[in-house]
Amino acid sequence: xxxxxxxxxxxxxxxxxxxRYPGIExxxxxxxxxxxxxxxxxxxxxxxxxxxxxxxxxLYTWLPIAARNLAIAEEMGLEIYVxxxxxxxxxxxxxxxxxxxxxxxxxVNEILGKAGREFKGTTKVHHSISVMHDQxxxxxxxxxxxxxxxxxxxxxxYGCHFLKPSEVRGHGSSETPYILEDIVKAxxxxxxxxxxxxxxxxxxxxxxxxxTPTSLEWTRQKLVNMIEMGADCVIHPCAFCHLQLDRxxxxxxxxxxxxxNMPVLFALQLVGLAMGMSVKELGLDQQTTTMSEKLLx
Amino acid sequence: MATLKEExxxxxxxxFGDEHMETLLSCVQxxxxxxxCPSGRITALRTRKLFRMAQEDMxxxxxNAPELWYCTTCYTCYxxxxxxxxxxxxxxxxxxxxxxxxxxxxxxxKIGVYTLKTGHGVPIGPxxxxxxxxxxxxxxxxxxxxxxxxxxxxxxxxKETGFDKLIDFDWEKMDLKEAEAKK
Numbered sequence: 001x002x003x004x005x006x007x008x009x010x011x012x013x014x015x016x017x018x019x020r021y022p023g024i025e026x027x028x029x030x031x032x033x034x035x036x037x038x039x040x041x042x043x044x045x046x047x048x049x050x051x052x053x054x055x056x057x058x059l060y061t062w063l064p065i066a067a068r069n070l071a072i073a074e075e076m077g078l079e080i081y082v083x084x085x086x087x088x089x090x091x092x093x094x095x096x097x098x099x100x101x102x103x104x105x106x107x108v109n110e111i112l113g114k115a116g117r118e119f120k121g122t123t124k125v126h127h128s129i130s131v132m133h134d135q136x137x138x139x140x141x142x143x144x145x146x147x148x149x150x151x152x153x154x155x156x157x158y159g160c161h162f163l164k165p166s167e168v169r170g171h172g173s174s175e176t177p178y179i180l181e182d183i184v185k186a187x188x189x190x191x192x193x194x195x196x197x198x199x200x201x202x203x204x205x206x207x208x209x210x211x212t213p214t215s216l217e218w219t220r221q222k223l224v225n226m227i228e229m230g231a232d233c234v235i236h237p238c239a240f241c242h243l244q245l246d247r248x249x250x251x252x253x254x255x256x257x258x259x260x261n262m263p264v265l266f267a268l269q270l271v272g273l274a275m276g277m278s279v280k281e282l283g284l285d286q287q288t289t290t291m292s293e294k295l296l297x
Numbered sequence: 298m299a300t301l302k303e304e305x306x307x308x309x310x311x312x313f314g315d316e317h318m319e320t321l322l323s324c325v326q327x328x329x330x331x332x333x334c335p336s337g338r339i340t341a342l343r344t345r346k347l348f349r350m351a352q353e354d355m356x357x358x359x360x361n362a363p364e365l366w367y368c369t370t371c372y373t374c375y376x377x378x379x380x381x382x383x384x385x386x387x388x389x390x391x392x393x394x395x396x397x398x399x400x401x402x403x404x405x406x407k408i409g410v411y412t413l414k415t416g417h418g419v420p421i422g423p424x425x426x427x428x429x430x431x432x433x434x435x436x437x438x439x440x441x442x443x444x445x446x447x448x449x450x451x452x453x454x455x456k457e458t459g460f461d462k463l464i465d466f467d468w469e470k471m472d473l474k475e476a477e478a479k480k
Contacts, residue, residue, distance in 0.1 A: 019438070022425070026434055055389045056392040058463055060312070064458065164375065196335075214340060218336075
């Protein structure tokens with residue numbers, strides 16, 4: 001391990017991962033176990049709730065619901081990892097705000113008390129991708145690669161809340177990220193750098209919910225840019241981006257008469273393929289886009 | 298009556314701190330937010346204009362502006378603003394005040410309905426349970442949708458904060474009040 005870190009985590013599932021793309025959940029648990037990191041279930045966790053959606057409706061509802069989720073991990077005595085940028089954004093921001101503001105914490109705990117919970121401020125929120133990069137480390141990862149992704153051009157999509165706001169996330173500048181780039185290199189692949197790489201997928205903030213066609217136009221532009229640079233697949237750190245990029249391709253093809261089939265993988269699913277895990281184990285046969293032969297050879 | 302900017306600072310300040318929200322007053326209309334806004338390329342969203350409207354107390358105009366809801370909260374403007382305006386959080390606070398005055402779309406209210414009923418904005422159905430089994434997981438994740446007593450905790454919080462009233466939720470129907478659902 002390159003950095004000291006917990007050997008056991010509470011996995012905050014959220015909504016899209018367990019309820020739409022459980023392959024992400026299966027892949028993450030399996031890969032972490034390979035590296036000696038145990039995962040514990042958070043009994044009774046709810047929606048995070050989505051920071052750009054519930055945060056837009058009512059910040060004073062968003063915060064106590066997020067705090068209740070944090071309290072569940074606190075009761076378990078564990079730190080949290082997530083597989084969705086929305087969950088990351090919501091839980092890490094709530095944790096940050098509550099730890100820094102005793103008055104706000106007291107107000108939220110008054111509400112939580114009625115539901116039999118209390119936020120104490122004793123957990124920490126991590127993203128599974130930074131656990132892989134910072135804690136497990138690239139050297140340990142390289143050792144487990146049995147099927148290097150030679151000649152595979154990988155488009156990287158960060159989504160938004162993994163990097164931003166950078167003052168809270170702490171993964172360096174949001175304009176020059178490095179975490180997924182390092183992982184791509186570690187598994188022997190090449191990065192296909194494309195126009196507007198750091199642009200949002202178009203789904204967040206309630207835009208997909210209220211106006212799906214507009215959110216798809218965003219995604220369509222990104223796909224065109226990835227294809228232009230010869231990408232064989234796109235990886236990302238976010239279940240909600242996965243929905244927009246994967247299910248979105250079916251919707252785009254229907255709406256725009258296109259024929260996109262760009263393989264979409266949560267970054268750890270591509271890591272899983274490089275570690276010799278099967279498409280079936282990783283749930284990659286349970287989604288809209290299909291894995292090309294180049295990824296599987 | 299308080300001006301819109303005063304109300305925004307008070308409302309958002311309760312969560313983010315007043316200083317965070319007072320950055321709205323530092324906006325000098327340079328337009329860097331709008332220049333880098335991915336939404337602005339394909340929608341009518343002009344973040345600079347929203348902030349001018351907020352500074353100038355144009356309450357009705359801003360609450361009725363459909364583009365207010367075209368921000369994906371991507372934080373690009375927040376990261377880049379040379380005056381340190383906390384753009385995305387200010388937009389979320391403006392949306393909060395708009396929602397309080399009834400400006401909230403039915404699809405957005407529906408996300409609230411799912412969450413009040415299951416604890417999840419995106420609940421699970423029978424087809425997805427089969428996918429879970431296919432990848433070797435329990436058919437239902439151990440969340441609020443599985444455990445009624447856990448869901449009740451979330452529902453208590455929603456009632457305490459008045460979120461049910463905000464979206465016009467009918468607890469007997471477990472759905473939006475009829476007039477709202479038809480809109």
